[in-house]
Amino acid sequence: MERIDVVIVGGGLGGLACAYCLAKEGIQVLVLERGDHPGSKNVTGGRIYLRPLKPFLPELLDEAPLERLVTKEAITMMGDGSSFTLQFTSEKFREETPHSYTILRSRFDKWFGERVMDRGGFVVPQRRVTELLKEDGRVVGVVSEGEEIPADVVIIADGALSLFAQKAGLRGPLPPRNAAVGIKEVVKLQPEVIEERFGLKPGEGMAHLFFGSITHGAFGGGFLYTNSDTISLGLVIGIESFLKTQPPTETHRLLEEFKEREEVAHFIRGGELVEYSAHLIPEGGRTLLSRPYGDGILVVGDAAGFALNMGITVRGMEFALASGCMAAQAVKRAKETGDFSASSLAYYEDLLRESFILQDMETFRDSLEVVENPRLFNFYPRWLCNILEEIFWIGEGPKEKISSTLWRGIKEGIFNIAGLKDVWRFRRI
Ligand SMILES: Cc1cc2nc3c(=O)[nH]c(=O)nc-3n(C[C@H](O)[C@H](O)[C@H](O)COP(=O)(O)OP(=O)(O)OC[C@H]3O[C@@H](n4cnc5c(N)ncnc54)[C@H](O)[C@@H]3O)c2cc1C
Numbered sequence: 311m312e313r314i315d316v317v318i319v320g321g322g323l324g325g326l327a328c329a330y331c332l333a334k335e336g337i338q339v340l341v342l343e344r345g346d347h348p349g350s351k352n353v354t355g356g357r358i359y360l361r362p363l364k365p366f367l368p369e370l371l372d373e374a375p376l377e378r379l380v381t382k383e384a385i386t387m388m389g390d391g392s393s394f395t396l397q398f399t400s401e402k403f404r405e406e407t408p409h410s411y412t413i414l415r416s417r418f419d420k421w422f423g424e425r426v427m428d429r430g431g432f433v434v435p436q437r438r439v440t441e442l443l444k445e446d447g448r449v450v451g452v453v454s455e456g457e458e459i460p461a462d463v464v465i466i467a468d469g470a471l472s473l474f475a476q477k478a479g480l481r482g483p484l485p486p487r488n489a490a491v492g493i494k495e496v497v498k499l500q501p502e503v504i505e506e507r508f509g510l511k512p513g514e515g516m517a518h519l520f521f522g523s524i525t526h527g528a529f530g531g532g533f534l535y536t537n538s539d540t541i542s543l544g545l546v547i548g549i550e551s552f553l554k555t556q557p558p559t560e561t562h563r564l565l566e567e568f569k570e571r572e573e574v575a576h577f578i579r580g581g582e583l584v585e586y587s588a589h590l591i592p593e594g595g596r597t598l599l600s601r602p603y604g605d606g607i608l609v610v611g612d613a614a615g616f617a618l619n620m621g622i623t624v625r626g627m628e629f630a631l632a633s634g635c636m637a638a639q640a641v642k643r644a645k646e647t648g649d650f651s652a653s654s655l656a657y658y659e660d661l662l663r664e665s666f667i668l669q670d671m672e673t674f675r676d677s678l679e680v681v682e683n684p685r686l687f688n689f690y691p692r693w694l695c696n697i698l699e700e701i702f703w704i705g706e707g708p709k710e711k712i713s714s715t716l717w718r719g720i721k722e723g724i725f726n727i728a729g730l731k732d733v734w735r736f737r738r739i
Contacts, residue, residue: 318346
């Protein structure tokens with residue numbers, strides 16, 4: 311095959327965004343995707359924040375097949391047979407430049423692949439890349455299905471495990487501590503039923519997170535997102551802490567228990583299960599990559615470890631899209647000089663540093679240490695639910711003053727060494 315400008319390994323958000331921006335500039339680009347179509351293997355929950363992406367893909371996102379505008383946020387702390395929910399809504403979420411939408415990736419990525427083709431890029435599904443082509447230590451293309459495909463630049467966009475960033479010597483394997491397993495189901499319901507159950511206006515949606523006893527003490531939690539005519543729900547569980555869970559259990563059993571909890575069951579009652587999937591997620595924290603570029607190669611999205619678990623939200627999609635666009639900018643600049651060496655492509659890292667990607671990764675670099683605190687999953691949800699249960703309960707005997715119940719609870723939960731240590735730790739996020 312003749313040398314082309316750019317070949318991209320993986321047609322997820324990072325790879326497609328890069329291809330879209332390159333094709334717009336008239337640069338030849340080929341995306342190789344192992345799935346039946348872009349998004350066919352994707353498990354994302356999920357919700358996407360649009361504002362960080364406005365400078366990168368303004369026109370594209372206006373017409374994208376997004377699901378529902380998120381106008382309601384909820385977090386539920388699960389005790390053993392009780393729970394406490396914080397719900398938040400704001401007119402700000404409805405502003406002209408929207409804040410966030412729920413998304414179904416099998417639909418979105420397929421559509422995005424078609425937009426890349428409209429711009430003149432090539433997206434080839436069912437094509438697995440098996441090797442990097444190298445010459446004198448620099449990357450000069452890929453091998454797919456036994457065929458050598460030479461290219462000036464290879465973009466690695468193969469997701470969380472990224473065998474190819476490893477093969478290029480830019481990172482090691484994803485350590486269990488930085489990895490979580492995500493399991494998801496999609497349940498079909500009529501749009502009016504979704505709106506009635508969640509108290510939503512037509513076209514508006516909810517993002518609901520759950521943590522506490524549902525993960526049996528492991529680091530992680532549950533999620534539920536309302537799509538147009540489906541609900542995505544599932545669990546994300548830190549692999550290292552899950553392996554230590556006693557007694558050992560299985561992730562699908564945790565998902566069944568989660569769905570059986572009344573706090574969740576009433577939302578999905580009568581729905582039809584239309585999809586089940588599982589995938590690995592990088593949890594962010596300190597970056598896994600020595601550098602996201604090399605001679606003839608750039609790494610984007612999850613492959614570069616650009617993802618953050620901020621406790622109240624998981625962010626990876628806007629990182630993948632924006633990093634793909636920045637990689638395209640670096641390639642465009644390198645093409646102008648005909649220099650695809652590491653020192654030329656290092657411009658990509660400059661762009662990342664100036665953007666929200668490396669700045670947010672830096673601000674929240676300790677978030678993993680804070681949110682993986684076992685007391686957040688074991689102690690606090692039960693503690694809070696127990697206090698509230700006592701406050702709301704009227705038994706046979708006389709009732710204690712509410713202030714005394716509260717004070718006793720605060721002393722037990724916060725005013726002791728472990729509680730104060732946790733408060734101190736929280737200042738890091
Ligand atoms: C359960 C779950 C919930 C999540 N929720 C959210 C959320 O609410 N918000 C959010 O922002 N993020 C969320 N994420 C994270 C988000 O999904 C990722 O950050 C995002 O998909 C990263 O995009 P990417 O393009 O880097 O990788 P991916 O989307 O994983 O794409 C990689 C692509 O490469 C292809 N590929 C891999 N190897 C090869 C090969 N050898 N040859 C050819 N193709 C290959 C794969 O098939 C895939 O299509 C969630 C993830 C999970 C698993």
